Amino acid sequence: MSDPKTPRSKSHSRSSDGGKSGKVLRAVLSCIFSFMVALSLFAASTACIVRGVLSEKYTISCIAPSYYDGLKESLEKDAWDYTIPTGIEPSVTKDIFDTATMKSDMENYIGSTFKIRKYTIDTSSQGAVLKERVYDFLKSEGTPTEPVNPADSEVELDEESVKAYNDAVEATNTAVDEYVDEIMELYRKSIKIAALDYIVKVGNEYQKYFPFLMIISVLFGLINGFFCMKVHRLPHRGLRYLVYAFGAGFLMTFTIPFIIYLNGFYNRLNIAPAYFKEFMIAYVKGALAMFMVVSQIWLLIAIILGVLVAILRKKRLRSEARPEEKGVSAEDDASLIIK
Amino acid sequence: MKKISKINKLLAYIYMPVIFSIIAYLIIYIALKPYWDVAASAVSLFTSKTEIQTASTERPPIYDPNAEPAEVKEAEKPYIDARDIDFPGSGEQYGQLICEKVGMDVPVYWDDTYEILRKGAGQYPGTLLPGYGRMILLSAHNVSHFHPLRDMEVGDVITFNTNYCKYEYEVTEIQVYNELELENWVIEHLNEDEEILVMYTCWPFEFQAGRKTDRLTVKAKRISGYDVKWRLYENE
Incomplete structure (x- = not known):
C-alpha cells in the first residue's frame, strides 16, 4: 500500500490516462458521440413526424368544418353556372348537397385513397331529387315530358305529329338525364382533393422504409450514447455530453420549423378556392407544430438529465473527503472547458 | 476559480x-x-410576397355613380384624354348599363369569367371602353341580367354610365346568330373605327334540350358622349 502522505504518481492513479492529451481525447470522442446521438434524435423525430403527416388521420384532421361550407358554396356556384345556359331555373340545384353527406363522402374517399382502394361516391339520392325538381320546373313551363300514346288520346293524331312530339319528349328527357349526370359529376369531382393521390403515393413508399429508419436511428443513438458514457469513468461526465446531445436534438428539431412558422410563407400560397387554401395552410401549420412539440420532449429530457448530472456530481463530491486520496485528481473533476 | x-x-x-x-x-x-x-x-x-387577389376574389368597383366626370379638353372636337381615365382591372365594375324602357339596369365588369357573369355583364377584354371609337362586346346570362334584351326593339336608347362620361347608344339591329357566326362577325369587325355596342346572350330564353348554340345579339351605335383620345399618333 502506498504512503498516504506521498502523492501518488500518475502512473499509479486510476485516472492516469496520459494527462492532458488523454483528457482532450476523451473530450473529442465525447463530442463526436454526443453529436451522433443528437443527429439520431433529429432523424428519429423527423421520421416519426413525416410518417404522421403522410397519414389518413392527419389529412382528415386538417379539414375544418368551414371547408365543407366553402365546398358547398363553390359547388352551388358551379352548378348555377352550368344550369343557367340550359334555361332551367337555377334554384333547382339549391341545397341539393348537404355538408354532412359531403363530410362522409370525403372521409370515405380519403380513407379509400390511402388504402389504395377505389371509392365510388354514391349520388343516386341527390340525382333523383334533382331530376324531380327539373321535371317539376319543366311541367310548370309547359314543356312536354311524357310521350303521347295515340290510342289514349281523345283527339285523332297523325303519325308524323305523334312521332315529332315523342322525339321532342325523348330529346328533353335525354337532355335532363345529361344535365343531372353533369351536376352529379361536378359533385364527385369536388369531393376529390388535388394532389392527394401524390401524397398517398409518397406516404405509402415512405411507410415501407420507415421501420428501418427508426431502427437505424434508435440503434445508432443507443450505441453512440453507450460509448459516450463509456469514455468517462464517472457517469455524470458522460451524462453531461448526453445533455448536450438532447439539447442539440431540441434545437435541430425546433429551429427551422419555428423560423418557417414565423415566416409564414404558407399563408401566401397562390391556390384557390379559398377553402382548399385553408386546408393546405392547416396541413403545413400542423406539420410545423408537430416538430415544435416533439422538440420539447428532447428539451425536457435534456433538463432532466442536467438535473441528474448535478445530483450525481454532488453525490460524488460528498462521498470524497479528499479527492487526491481517492485517486481522482481535481483536474479530472473539472469540465472540459476550464481555462 | x-x-x-x-x-x-x-x-x-x-x-x-x-x-x-x-x-x-x-x-x-x-x-x-x-x-x-x-x-x-x-x-x-x-x-407570393403578399396575399394576391385572384379573379375569384371580390374586387371593389371603380365605378362611382357620384364621380366627377373627366375633364373635357377643348378642341375642334372636344375629347377626354385617356390618361385621365382609370382603366379597370379584371373583375372590376367600371360602368352601369341602363335601359328604362325594358327595365334593364346592369353593372358592367371588365372581363367575362363565370364569376363575373354571376354578378352582371362582362366585357370581352379584347374590346375597348365606351368613347374609344371601337367595338364594345358585352355578354350576360339570359335568365338574369340580359333577360330584358328579349323585349328590346330597334330605336331603343341605352345609357352606359362610366366615371368619366355618360354615353348613350341607339339600338340599330337585333339578330339571332349561331355562336360561330357571331364569333366570325366579331373577329371581322373588332378593329374597325366605329364605336358599336354589342350585347349578346344565349338563345332561346326557354329550356331547350341540349346545349344552346344560338346567341341573341343586340347592336347599338353611339349617339352621345365624348370621344376618348387614346392613340398617340392622333394630331390635335
Whole structure:
C-alpha cells in the first residue's frame, strides 16, 4: 500500500490516462458521440413526424368544418353556372348537397385513397331529387315530358305529329338525364382533393422504409450514447455530453420549423378556392407544430438529465473527503472547458 | 476559480448544443444543396410576397355613380384624354348599363369569367371602353341580367354610365346568330373605327334540350358622349 502522505504518481492513479492529451481525447470522442446521438434524435423525430403527416388521420384532421361550407358554396356556384345556359331555373340545384353527406363522402374517399382502394361516391339520392325538381320546373313551363300514346288520346293524331312530339319528349328527357349526370359529376369531382393521390403515393413508399429508419436511428443513438458514457469513468461526465446531445436534438428539431412558422410563407400560397387554401395552410401549420412539440420532449429530457448530472456530481463530491486520496485528481473533476 | 468553472459548465449547456446544431444544419445544407434551388423555385411558384387577389376574389368597383366626370379638353372636337381615365382591372365594375324602357339596369365588369357573369355583364377584354371609337362586346346570362334584351326593339336608347362620361347608344339591329357566326362577325369587325355596342346572350330564353348554340345579339351605335383620345399618333 502506498504512503498516504506521498502523492501518488500518475502512473499509479486510476485516472492516469496520459494527462492532458488523454483528457482532450476523451473530450473529442465525447463530442463526436454526443453529436451522433443528437443527429439520431433529429432523424428519429423527423421520421416519426413525416410518417404522421403522410397519414389518413392527419389529412382528415386538417379539414375544418368551414371547408365543407366553402365546398358547398363553390359547388352551388358551379352548378348555377352550368344550369343557367340550359334555361332551367337555377334554384333547382339549391341545397341539393348537404355538408354532412359531403363530410362522409370525403372521409370515405380519403380513407379509400390511402388504402389504395377505389371509392365510388354514391349520388343516386341527390340525382333523383334533382331530376324531380327539373321535371317539376319543366311541367310548370309547359314543356312536354311524357310521350303521347295515340290510342289514349281523345283527339285523332297523325303519325308524323305523334312521332315529332315523342322525339321532342325523348330529346328533353335525354337532355335532363345529361344535365343531372353533369351536376352529379361536378359533385364527385369536388369531393376529390388535388394532389392527394401524390401524397398517398409518397406516404405509402415512405411507410415501407420507415421501420428501418427508426431502427437505424434508435440503434445508432443507443450505441453512440453507450460509448459516450463509456469514455468517462464517472457517469455524470458522460451524462453531461448526453445533455448536450438532447439539447442539440431540441434545437435541430425546433429551429427551422419555428423560423418557417414565423415566416409564414404558407399563408401566401397562390391556390384557390379559398377553402382548399385553408386546408393546405392547416396541413403545413400542423406539420410545423408537430416538430415544435416533439422538440420539447428532447428539451425536457435534456433538463432532466442536467438535473441528474448535478445530483450525481454532488453525490460524488460528498462521498470524497479528499479527492487526491481517492485517486481522482481535481483536474479530472473539472469540465472540459476550464481555462 | 471554482465560480468561473461553474459558470463555464453552465454556459457549455447552451453553446455546445448550438454548435452541434450549426454543424448538423451545415451538413444537411451541403448534402441537399443540389436540390435546394429546385425546391426553392418550386415553392416560389406557389407563393407570393403578399396575399394576391385572384379573379375569384371580390374586387371593389371603380365605378362611382357620384364621380366627377373627366375633364373635357377643348378642341375642334372636344375629347377626354385617356390618361385621365382609370382603366379597370379584371373583375372590376367600371360602368352601369341602363335601359328604362325594358327595365334593364346592369353593372358592367371588365372581363367575362363565370364569376363575373354571376354578378352582371362582362366585357370581352379584347374590346375597348365606351368613347374609344371601337367595338364594345358585352355578354350576360339570359335568365338574369340580359333577360330584358328579349323585349328590346330597334330605336331603343341605352345609357352606359362610366366615371368619366355618360354615353348613350341607339339600338340599330337585333339578330339571332349561331355562336360561330357571331364569333366570325366579331373577329371581322373588332378593329374597325366605329364605336358599336354589342350585347349578346344565349338563345332561346326557354329550356331547350341540349346545349344552346344560338346567341341573341343586340347592336347599338353611339349617339352621345365624348370621344376618348387614346392613340398617340392622333394630331390635335
